[in-house]
Amino acid sequence: MDTRKLYHAPADCPVCGDNLVTTSKGCLTCGTQIAGEFASCEFCALGEADLDLLKVFLSSRGNLREVEKFLQVSYPTARARLDAVLVKLGLAPAGAVAEPADEPAAADAEPSEYGDEHVVAETPEQQILARVARGEISPEVAAQLLA
Template sequence: MTHAASNHAANTPAASTHRAPADCPVCSHELITTRLGCAHCGTELAGRFERCGFCALNAQQAELLTVFLASRGNLREVAKAQQVSYPTARARLSSLLQALGIEEQGAEPSAPTRAEVLAQVEAGELTPAEAARLL
């Protein structure tokens, strides 16, 4: 390989990049980022960098977030895309919110009011059968 080709290969992201672990494999505490590097020019920064909350999501949570955003927050569409029931999609969203620190762990999502359930049926987000179970 020529010097230019090897230099280019060294400065491009590897085909097999790995997801950074979120927790220490020895003591299970949260890992921190202490070094960042530019794949193009080789510049490196060292220090203590704030952790990205989204980067700590597992693959299933990241997929759910992508589907949720693509459906513009329509849980009925999320359930359909993930081939699960509406209550399962809602539970997964609650778990995602917990992982992001938006919802407290163990906190039960508040039960929707009758008016909210009827509005979801009208919007096509819930089937009448699912609405009946919630009421």
């Protein structure tokens, strides 16, 4: 098996914006090639961040709290990002994605590697309280850390 890095092919034509189809495929080991018009998979239009989100969602058996931890964002933001992926896959209507209410866009927001949304940097106190909410530390330990 060849260990070269393979890149994700674009899903849309850079000239007209229409869907691209695969017209040839080849084996990196033996060089066999086939040509024709092959349909793209329904996940081919997703970017790397969307695919990573789906992998975490599936590996955690649909647990959005795990997605929340992976993205290091609030639960409503994790849900909004998953909803956005569902819209991209055509599994939810475009108006179904709502902006998360608990993370307002702010001038001090940092760009997220998981999309165009912004994540507001949390204070140390908010991070401690979030750890309590996730069950990572007890309220007693949090009280000591906050003191």
